[in-house]
Structures are given as structure tokens and as C-alpha cells.
Amino acid sequence: MTKISDISKPIIIAGPCSAETEDQVIQTAQKLKAGGKVDILRAGIWKPRTRPNSFEGIGEIGLEWLINAGKETGIPVITEVANAKHVELCLKAGFTKLWIGARTTVNPFAVQEIADALEGSNVEILVKNPINPDLNLWIGAIERFKNVGIEEVHAIHRGFSSVMSRKYRNDPMWEIPLALKRHFPDINLICDPSHITGNRDMIFDVAQKAMDLIYDGLMIETHIDPENAWSDADQQVTPNSLIEIIDNLVIRKESPEGIQVSEDLSELRSKINEIDAELIKLIAQRMKVAEEIGQYKKEHNITILQPKRWAEIKELQLENAERNGLSAKFVSKYLEAIHQESIRHQTAVMNKK
Ligand code: PEP
Ligand code: MN
Numbered sequence: 001m002t003k004i005s006d007i008s009k010p011i012i013i014a015g016p017c018s019a020e021t022e023d024q025v026i027q028t029a030q031k032l033k034a035g036g037k038v039d040i041l042r043a044g045i046w047k048p049r050t051r052p053n054s055f056e057g058i059g060e061i062g063l064e065w066l067i068n069a070g071k072e073t074g075i076p077v078i079t080e081v082a083n084a085k086h087v088e089l090c091l092k093a094g095f096t097k098l099w100i101g102a103r104t105t106v107n108p109f110a111v112q113e114i115a116d117a118l119e120g121s122n123v124e125i126l127v128k129n130p131i132n133p134d135l136n137l138w139i140g141a142i143e144r145f146k147n148v149g150i151e152e153v154h155a156i157h158r159g160f161s162s163v164m165s166r167k168y169r170n171d172p173m174w175e176i177p178l179a180l181k182r183h184f185p186d187i188n189l190i191c192d193p194s195h196i197t198g199n200r201d202m203i204f205d206v207a208q209k210a211m212d213l214i215y216d217g218l219m220i221e222t223h224i225d226p227e228n229a230w231s232d233a234d235q236q237v238t239p240n241s242l243i244e245i246i247d248n249l250v251i252r253k254e255s256p257e258g259i260q261v262s263e264d265l266s267e268l269r270s271k272i273n274e275i276d277a278e279l280i281k282l283i284a285q286r287m288k289v290a291e292e293i294g295q296y297k298k299e300h301n302i303t304i305l306q307p308k309r310w311a312e313i314k315e316l317q318l319e320n321a322e323r324n325g326l327s328a329k330f331v332s333k334y335l336e337a338i339h340q341e342s343i344r345h346q347t348a349v350m351n352k353k
Pocket of ligand 2: 017018221231232
């Protein structure tokens with residue numbers, strides 16, 4: 001059995017969103033085998049769909065198709081389980097790798113049920129992030145599998161549901177998977193650009209970004225006829241496009257062997273340190289002025305929050321940001337943080353006896 005942690009990086013997982021027919025599964029597997037880039041073959045058998053009456057997976061019969069495709073090509077296979085019954089059927093069919101979907105990771109009862117059903121098996125588990133951006137739910141799900149003795153537990157980052165993100169189907173919120181990796185440094189972190197982007201044209205850029213953030217692998221939905229796929233048609237790529245994506249990735253090293261971090265880089269880094277120190281000093285100065293304003297407001301019985309003034313600051317600085325090539329998203333977040341800290345300083349002045 002190929003252990004996930006023994007596969008050389010980047011680990012490539014590919015295959016259709018859903019197993020649809022026996023032919024589709026075997027043809028995809030053969031094309032992926034011929035391309036020689038894929039380490040693990042994926043296909044969903046039971047599909048957790050947001051709305052009923054869409055294709056909810058081919059069911060049990062598909063397990064055999066996937067197992068046979070694995071035997072014929074020699075590529076290890078993986079599928080999604082969402083309850084104890086799925087686990088039982090997968091173990092019986094001979095699966096040694098399973099993934100937990102984003103809609104399951106949110107539910108500790110479901111995760112525990114699956115973990116209990118896996119106790120004593122030597123199955124490897126990949127846990128997708130929960131659909132909501134909650135790092136602890138993701139950590140908790142991983143812990144439930146570790147607690148029943150599963151040794152190989154890894155993570156898949158597929159992005160988070162968000163009312164804010166218009167660019168992507170699921171907002172990547174890169175800081176969350178990176179925090180997960182800091183919490184579990186030994187885990188393999190796989191990026192799923194298909195479900196993040198929801199659009200095959202954007203997959204390469206997200207996959208490249210994942211590589212530059214030192215991810216351990218990629219899961220990319222691949223279909224012999226993406227346009228006519230029964231689920232997630234917009235985001236699947238053909239086996240040939242998959243090869244092209246992988247061939248075009250630039251795999252950079254964190255610290256390339258034999259190369260000293262050059263003097264240029266350390267000079268640039270010390271410049272960054274100086275600018276950061278300067279920024280902190282400026283922010284502290286700004287808070288001192290905010291405290292003086294707090295004192296004035298206290299003496300004149302004026303509220304701390306002044307919505308009109310706050311709107312004026314935001315408008316001014318968002319224009320300024322645009323002129324200076326900073327994103328509105330970043331500057332809004334920055335201003336929000338500054339405003340919170342400013343309110344904290346003014347409240348302290350206001351409440352001082
Ligand atoms: C899938 O991988 O096909 C899937 C259902 O993904 P997610 O759980 O990320 O929505
Ligand atoms: Mn899918």
C-alpha cells in the first residue's frame with residue numbers, strides 16, 4: 001500500500017468530481033495513467049449536493065468501478081465518505097484511502113461516527129476544511145481521527161463559503177490552512193483549486209500560489225468530457241489540461257540546497273524590518289492623537305463613535321490606497337483594525353476617573 005506521506009511532493013490527486021459510468025471512470029484512469037503525473041485517483045460516489053434533485057452520486061456500484069480502475073492502472077484510489085455505512089461499504093470494497101467532505105467536517109457527530117467506524121483499520125484519511133471558516137472545527141475533525149488511532153491523517157484546503165468572495169466559488173482565506181499547518185506541522189496539506197475557484201480557467205493560478213505557500217500537493221477534478229460532467233462541470237479539466245497545468249507549475253524551494261540566502265535578500269529583509277518598525281511607531285503616534293481627541297470628547301460630552309467622520313476617513317484613505325496600488329480589501333481591513341484600536345484607546349481615556 002502506497003502511504004500518502006511516502007509520495008514525493010507535490011502529491012497529485014486527480015479524477016472526476018463524480019463517478020458517472022464504468023466507462024467514464026476507466027477511461028479517465030487510463031488517460032491519467034498515460035500522462036504519468038497522478039499519484040492518487042479520485043472520484044465521488046456519494047455526492048453531498050447543496051440542493052436535492054441534482055445528481056447525488058451513482059452510489060455503491062461505483063465503488064467497484066473505482067477499485068477496478070485502480071487495479072488496472074496501478075494508481076491508488078480515494079473516495080469520499082460521509083457516514084458509517086459509507087465506511088463499511090468502502091472497507092468491504094478494499095479502499096485504503098478516504099476523504100471527508102467539507103459539509104461533513106462541520107459536523108462533529110458525523111466525524112466521530114466515521115472515526116469510530118474506522119477504528120482498527122489502517123485507512124488513510126484526508127480531511128477537507130469545513131465550509132465555514134472555523135480553524136478549530138478543522139483541527140477537531142483531524143483530532144477525532146488521530147484519537148481512534150489513524151496514523152495517516154492529512155488535510156485538503158478547498159476554500160470557505162463566504163458572502164464576500166465574488167471572484168471564487170469558495171474564498172481561499174489562505175491564513176486558515178497555513179495556521180492548520182503550523183498546528184500540525186507533520187500533516188500533508190493538499191490544495192483543491194477546483195472547489196476554490198469553481199472555474200477551470202483560474203485553477204493554474206491558485207495551484208501555483210499553493211506551491212509558493214509550500215503546500216504538499218494538489219487535488220484537481222479531471223474529467224474526460226468536462227463540459228458534460230454530471231456535477232461541477234465548470235471546474236473540471238481534461239486529462240491533457242491537467243498535465244499542462246502540472247507541467248507549467250514552477251516548484252520553488254523554501255531554502256534551495258547549496259545556495260546561501262544571498263546578501264541582496266538579507267538587505268531587502270532588513271529594509272522590510274525597518275519599514276515595519278517605522279509603521280508601528282507611526283501607528284502609536286496616531287493612537288496618541290486619538291487619545292487627545294478622546295480627552296476632548298470627554299470634556300464636551302461627545303460620543304466616541306462618530307459615523308460621519310469614520311466614513312470620511314475611509315473614503316479618503318481608500319482613494320489614497322488606489323493611487324498607491326494597494327487593494328481596497330486590504331486597506332479596508334487595515335482601517336477597520338486601526339479604528340478598533342483607536343476606539344480602545346479613546347474608551348480608556350473616557351473611563352479614566
Ligand atoms: C468533492 O471533492 O467533490 C467535494 C464534494 O468537495 P467539497 O467537500 O470540498 O465540496
Ligand atoms: Mn466536485
